[in-house]
Amino acid sequence: MFLLDIRYDPKSATITKWIKDGKACKPVREVYYPRIYISGTPELQSLIASLPYVKDTHFEEKSTWLGKEPEKVISAAIEPNSVYELASMLEAKGCQLYNIDLDPVRQYLLEHSLFPMARLRGDVIDDSQYALDYEVPELVSMELSVTPGRDKGIITMDDPIGRITLSNTVIEHKDEAEMINELNREVASADPDLIMTERGDSFELPYLHHRASLHDIELQLGREKDILPESGGKSYFSYGRILYKPRGYPLAGRLHLDKSIFLIREGGLLGLLDLARITGIPMQELSRLSPGSAVTALQVNQALRDGVLVPWKRNLAEFWKTAEELLIADRGALVIEPKVGLHENVFEIDFASLFPNIMVKHNISPETVLCGCCPDSGKRVPFTHYNICQQHIGLIPRVLKPLIERRMTYKKRINDCPSRAEEYEMKQNILKWLLVTSFGYMGFNKARFGRIECHESITAFGREILLRTMEIADGMGFEILHGIVDSLWVKGREPEKLCELASREIGIPLELKGEFRWIVFLPNKSNGAGALNRYYGVMTNGKLKVRGIEMRRSDTPRLIINMQDAMLGKLAEAKTAYEFYQKIPEAIGVLREYTQKVMDYKCALSDLIFKTHVSRGHDDYRQFNNQLAAMKQLRQEGIDTQPGQTISYIITDHKSRNYQKRVMIPELADENTQYDREKYREHLLRAAESVLLPFGYTEERLDEMMRGRLQRNLCVYGI
DNA sequence: ATCACCCGGGG
DNA sequence: GTGTACGGGTGAT
Numbered sequence: 001m002f003l004l005d006i007r008y009d010p011k012s013a014t015i016t017k018w019i020k021d022g023k024a025c026k027p028v029r030e031v032y033y034p035r036i037y038i039s040g041t042p043e044l045q046s047l048i049a050s051l052p053y054v055k056d057t058h059f060e061e062k063s064t065w066l067g068k069e070p071e072k073v074i075s076a077a078i079e080p081n082s083v084y085e086l087a088s089m090l091e092a093k094g095c096q097l098y099n100i101d102l103d104p105v106r107q108y109l110l111e112h113s114l115f116p117m118a119r120l121r122g123d124v125i126d127d128s129q130y131a132l133d134y135e136v137p138e139l140v141s142m143e144l145s146v147t148p149g150r151d152k153g154i155i156t157m158d159d160p161i162g163r164i165t166l167s168n169t170v171i172e173h174k175d176e177a178e179m180i181n182e183l184n185r186e187v188a189s190a191d192p193d194l195i196m197t198e199r200g201d202s203f204e205l206p207y208l209h210h211r212a213s214l215h216d217i218e219l220q221l222g223r224e225k226d227i228l229p230e231s232g233g234k235s236y237f238s239y240g241r242i243l244y245k246p247r248g249y250p251l252a253g254r255l256h257l258d259k260s261i262f263l264i265r266e267g268g269l270l271g272l273l274d275l276a277r278i279t280g281i282p283m284q285e286l287s288r289l290s291p292g293s294a295v296t297a298l299q300v301n302q303a304l305r306d307g308v309l310v311p312w313k314r315n316l317a318e319f320w321k322t323a324e325e326l327l328i329a330d331r332g333a334l335v336i337e338p339k340v341g342l343h344e345n346v347f348e349i350d351f352a353s354l355f356p357n358i359m360v361k362h363n364i365s366p367e368t369v370l371c372g373c374c375p376d377s378g379k380r381v382p383f384t385h386y387n388i389c390q391q392h393i394g395l396i397p398r399v400l401k402p403l404i405e406r407r408m409t410y411k412k413r414i415n416d417c418p419s420r421a422e423e424y425e426m427k428q429n430i431l432k433w434l435l436v437t438s439f440g441y442m443g444f445n446k447a448r449f450g451r452i453e454c455h456e457s458i459t460a461f462g463r464e465i466l467l468r469t470m471e472i473a474d475g476m477g478f479e480i481l482h483g484i485v486d487s488l489w490v491k492g493r494e495p496e497k498l499c500e501l502a503s504r505e506i507g508i509p510l511e512l513k514g515e516f517r518w519i520v521f522l523p524n525k526s527n528g529a530g531a532l533n534r535y536y537g538v539m540t541n542g543k544l545k546v547r548g549i550e551m552r553r554s555d556t557p558r559l560i561i562n563m564q565d566a567m568l569g570k571l572a573e574a575k576t577a578y579e580f581y582q583k584i585p586e587a588i589g590v591l592r593e594y595t596q597k598v599m600d601y602k603c604a605l606s607d608l609i610f611k612t613h614v615s616r617g618h619d620d621y622r623q624f625n626n627q628l629a630a631m632k633q634l635r636q637e638g639i640d641t642q643p644g645q646t647i648s649y650i651i652t653d654h655k656s657r658n659y660q661k662r663v664m665i666p667e668l669a670d671e672n673t674q675y676d677r678e679k680y681r682e683h684l685l686r687a688a689e690s691v692l693l694p695f696g697y698t699e700e701r702l703d704e705m706m707r708g709r710l711q712r713n714l715c716v717y718g719i
Numbered sequence: 720a721t722c723a724c725c726c727g728g729g730g
Numbered sequence: 731g732t733g734t735a736c737g738g739g740t741g742a743t
Contacts, residue, residue, distance in 0.1 A: 084731090101731095266729080429729075436728085524738070531738070533727080548738080553726055612725060623723050623742050654741095686740090 001120040002137040004193060005255060005282050008032070008104045009227075010080035015108050018223070018253045019120065020137050025193065025223060025253055033077040034107050037062060037098040037309050038090060045074045048090075053082035063308045064098065066395050066449070067367035070307060073098070080104060087312065098309035106297065109280045110304055116276040116283055129277060130402065132409055136273065141194040142167045142187075144221075146204045154637050154667045157210045164208075166190075177215040180208065184220050194255045194269075195221060201258040201288070205249035223253030248288045255284045263287055263294075267430030274427050275434075278406075291433040292440070298399050299449045306395070310448060336470075338482035338489070338521035338530035341694045344577045346481060346516040346537070347495040351465070353404060353432075354486035355439035357508040358461045359454075360401045364442075365394020366451040381457040382464040388457075395449060400438060407431040462486065469502045469510065476501075482521055484532060489519065515540045518577055522549070523693055536691070538572045550687045558607040559680065563594040564687045571691075584695060588705065591688040595706050598680045605669050608650045608680060614641050626651060629659035633668065654679040681706075 004025055005018040015032045018025055033055045038044065049057040055077040061070040078086060087100045099107075109115055119127040119135055127134060148155050149162030163172040164179055166186050171179045187195070197204045205221075212219040220226055226249075250256055257264055263272055264287050276283040279297040286294065300310055351357070358364065362379070368389035369381070379388040410428035414421045442455040462485065469488060470480055478492035490498070495512050502510045519537030521530055534548035550556045551564040567587040574580040597603055612627050618635060621628045630649035631641050641647055649663040654676045656662040664673050682699075685706070689699045 425730090432729085526738080534738080548727080550739090553739090555725065615724075621724090625724075625741065627724085683740095690739095 001122075003114060003116060003118045003120060004137070005253065005284055006105055006109065006114075006116065007250075007252070007282070008080070008108070010104075013080055015105070016252075020193065023140075023191075025191075027224070027253060032104065032108055034080055034083065034102065034104040035075055035077050036083060036087065036100055038074045038076065039064065039071075039096040039098075040074050044095070048074060048076055048086070051086065053079035053086070055079070061307075062098075063306070064096065065311070065367070066303065066308055066365070067371065067373075067389075067392060068308075073309070091312075097312045099304075100312040102300065102304075102310060105282065105285075106280050106301070110301060115278075115280050116286075117273055118277070129280075130406075132406065134277070136270070137193075139193040140191070141196060141269075142190060142192040143196050144200065144204060145198060146208060148207075152667075154634075154639060156639070157207055161208075161211055176211060177217055180212050180215065180217050180219060183208075184217075187221050191223075192254065194257060195251065196257050196259060199258055199260040200256055201248050201261070205256070206247075209249075221254065221256070222251030226251060250284045250288075255287075257284070257287050261287055262290065263430065263433075266426075266433055268423075268426040270423050271426035271430035275430055291430075291437040295399075295434050295438045296448055298403070298434075299395060302395055302399050303449070308395075336480060336483035338532070338535065340521050340523045340528075340530045342518055342520050342577055342580060343481055343491065343516075344518050345491060346519045347490050347492070348513045348516065349488050349490065349495060349499055350511055350513045351469075351486040351506075352509045352511055353407075353435050354462060354465070354508060355458050356400045356404055356435040358458050358465070359438070359442075360397045360404065361507055362457070362461055363388055363394055363397055364454050364457050364461075365396035366449055366454055368392065368394035369451065369453050369457050381460050383460045384453075384456060386453060386457055396438070396442075396454070400435070403431060403434060403438075407435065465506055465508070468506065472502050472505065473498055481519075482530070482535075487513070489516075514545075516545075517575055518580055520691075520694060522690065525690075525693070534690075536568060538574075542572075544568055544572050549690045555610055555612045556687075557609055557680075557683075559594070559598070559603055560683050560687045562607070563590060563684055564691060566590045566594075567688060567691055581695075584692065584697075587692065588688070588697070588702070591684060591702065592706060594684050595681050598677050598684060601674065601677060603675065603680070605650055605666065605673060605675065608675050609648045609666055610651070611646055611648045614643055614645050614647050616643050624657065624659075626654075626663050629662045630665050632659040633663070633665050637668075651676045651679050 002020045003017060004020040007016050008014070009016070013031050013033055015030045017028045017030075019028055037060070038048065045057050045059070048054055057074055057076045059072045060075045062073050063070045064073065076086075083100065087097050090097055114125060115129045117137070118125055118129070119137075143165070145165045146161060147163045147165075148159040150159045160176045161179055163170060164183050165171070166183060167190075169186055171182050171186075174182070208219050218225070248258075257269070257272075259265065263275070267275060272283055272287055275281075275294060276286050279286065279294050280301055281289065281294065281297055303310060362381075370386050371377075371389035371392075373392075374390050375387055377387040377390050379390055380386065381388065407428050410424045410431065413424040414428070417424065439455075439458060442450050442458060466483060466486070466488070470483060473480060473488065473490050473492070476492065476498055478490040478495075478498065480488060480490050482489040492498075495515075499510045499512050516537040516539055519535060522534040522536075523529060524531040531548065536544065536546040536549070538544055546552060546568065549564065551561045551568075567590045570586040570590060571580060571583050574583045610626065614627065614631065618628075618631050618641065626649055627647060630647050634641055634647070648666050650666060650669060650673065651662070652664045652673065652675055653661045685699045685702050688702055689697060692702075
């Protein structure tokens with residue numbers, strides 16, 4: 001038996017555990033009240049106890065903050081729907097409140113030493129939460145997809161369903177109501193444990209529910225009546241960017257997993273299952289969270305197990321930024337400006353999980369940095385000289401150490417156990433994202449266990465480590481071409497020895513990530529200085545590595561990506577710097593071919609689509625740009641774009657101030673649509689410049705070269 | 720020139 | 731219920 005899923009219904013204060021027993025899956029229900037904690041006197045306790053929605057109160061010994069001695073606090077079990085009411089009332093009285101916004105499901109799991117996907121024997125758990133090898137229940141999985149009946153123009157929820165596919169069953173050519181009923185029947189009879197969709201949260205499920213409601217039918221994909229999410233989708237911030245979060249469509253007793261969501265994409269089913277076990281977040285819910293939430297869950301769980309209460313923080317952060325970006329943003333960042341141009345035989349060496357390793361090795365945690373118990377500690381942070389606790393190991397290192405080890409074990413198994421390499425790759429990958437996020441979290445002043453001094457300390461250690469590594473490399477005769485955060489690009493002999501020496505001295509593994517036959521560091525287009533994250537090169541295994549240029553961006557049209565890719569493909573044939581220079585004319589030939597095609601109107605419209613994320617509402621834009629023109633077009637068709645949604649357009653007349661002439665949304669484009677060939681040609685020239693700028697090919701020069709050829713073409717063809 | 724607005728990871 | 735960095739690019743004013 002396995003704990004497939006667990007949900008909480010605040011209205012009835014009921015926990016529902018879905019227990020999978022062989023092929024069957026049954027709900028087990030139990031009334032449960034979440035518990036909150038308040039610092040206060042017996043008088044306050046009697047006041048709280050007298051409130052109608054308070055079920056039970058007593059005093060407990062708890063620590064109110066990491067590293068603090070336990071003290072007596074009021075513990076109160078409350079009607080779930082009244083938690084915030086009581087909390088706000090007590091907060092207004094100046095009370096300190098704890099464990100306010102903990103998910104009741106996770107409280108319940110912790111109290112009962114349970115976790116998602118745990119193996120059970122009767123009522124008893126027969127599994128170990130952090131085990132690396134554990135039994136996975138046999139889950140019946142089905143794929144669900146829905147296609148609207150129309151494939152041209154703007155498709156909306158008003159268009160009837162054309163086809164429903166449930167794994168091998170295709171439902172089509174029928175009355176719509178009958179199709180939905182048939183889907184209900186098929187799901188019920190196949191009784192899967194999992195329903196996978198490509199983008200079920202943002203498309204399939206809301207669409208199906210909407211169509212069903214028009215026919216007064218109830219769509220039921222879960223093992224019980226589906227509970228529709230109450231609030232609509234919302235926009236939210238993430239690393240300075242607004243994303244659109246569609247409301248989720250979880251199912252009762254059955255897991256709906258939307259494959260377009262980050263954690264599923266990165267970890268697959270088994271990676272997600274692994275993470276659900278260790279974080280205690282049910283899979284279905286976890287699949288819709290960010291890695292930052294998973295890290296917080298691990299920290300909160302550890303704190304609660306240690307008898308530490310969690311302060312009430314209303315602000316939950318979404319973290320996306322990589323350690324690299326954050327560190328560059330930081331003042332103390334160590335960045336060596338890359339030497340612009342072509343370099344032969346270059347090694348890239350990286351520290352593995354540098355920041356998490358620093359936190360573990362140097363005991364960095366909110367309660368250990370500048371701790372009160374060791375003011376004279378011999379352990380100091382470089383540059384800032386903050387003291388670090390020598391008596392206790394902090395919460396953060398205690399959470400991260402097993403996480404790093406778990407990931408290392410999985411990484412090792414990728415090679416040791418080739419038959420399951422893919423599975424271990426997914427598992428280590430999802431953990432990598434937790435580790436990356438764990439650092440970003442520190443810098444966020446509102447994170448539960450974040451503290452800016454910890455963030456500073458980590459970057460300070462990082463900076464010292466990279467500086468020291470550069471000294472070692474320099475001492476061994478290496479030339480340093482570029483360095484950023486946890487990576488160095490060097491030229492020299494025997495890089496393995498460098499890695500070995502530095503790893504030993506620093507105590508964090510420095511790995512040889514690869515050898516480049518050649519690499520080109522690109523300049524900043526505005527000032528010519530080395531750009532930190534724009535380069536391309538070919539490794540000795542023949543693989544091309546590209547960063548920062550157009551083809552890496554999600555908003556670049558296919559045409560530009562294909563052109564840059566083809567140019568780099570020509571250059572990548574070069575094995576040496578000498579051959580590289582010989583290949584440049586061929587790369588320029590690629591540009592010529594593409595510009596010619598663009599000017600001859602021979603490009604497919606589908607290759608010309610720009611895609612960007614909308615960051616604000618239609619009326620909040622101050623500038624009239626291509627994106628706004630596209631939004632206006634959509635609005636005219638009756639569709640409002642929400643912040644965070646993606647918008648697509650083809651440029652038809654870039655200089656026009658008229659939103660209908662300037663761009664064309666692909667849904668409205670047809671064979672008569674004529675693109676702005678001059679503008680696309682300009683984009684091609686710029687993308688070529690990005691690649692060849694260090695060799696003297698500016699956009700202007702390339703433009704002239706192309707024109708020269710065009711004129712010759714005119715002569716050749718006698719026009 | 721200055722301001723507005725977008726993207727960024729890995730394999 | 732809620733807010734945040736910066737470098738690099740293109741484009742508008």
